[in-house]
Amino acid sequence: MTKQGHRLQIKSCWRIADLNLGVGAGATLLVLAAVTLTEAVLPQRQDADLKIRYRRDRPVTQKAFREMLAGHGLRPQSVTQHVEAEVLEYSATVEGFGAKAEALRAALRRDPTVLGFACQPHKA
Structure with missing residues (x-):
């Protein structure tokens, strides 16, 4: 593999890693928002x-x-x-x-x- 091929492969890996981080962070924020909404809407047992x-x-x-x-x-x-x-x-x-x-x-x-x-x- 050429030097340019290695660079393309490394760039692709970084892009995939960035995409995974973005999706993971987005999913985490969605879960936290759902939990907050559930606690606000549902009656709490005391x-x-x-x-x-x-x-x-x-x-x-x-x-x-x-x-x-x-x-x-x-x-x-x-x-x-x-x-x-x-x-x-x-x-x-x-x-x-x-x-x-x-x-x-x-x-x-x-x-x-x-x-x-x-x-x-x-x-x-």
Whole structure:
């Protein structure tokens, strides 16, 4: 092969390498754009730890507690109960907390049987 033939072959290799880099970078940008768009459009699942303290003289059953959560579109993963003096406390880790949080907080503030509550969202 002549010297000029080698030069043409080397130039061809560089052009192919440039083309591959351009296609690879373009594909990477398309994937990143798709992921960003998906995260912006699809609802994000958010979990939270929830504690609600009720007056013990007006007990709320665990069934009623679960129904109240379901009424707000929340799914409890587990529910625990703690009784101390005049307080009945339910704790739960709930799924679907995100956008429904403020409606739940408002309902709990209006409920005369609720002595207090705490909502601790999990870090995303």
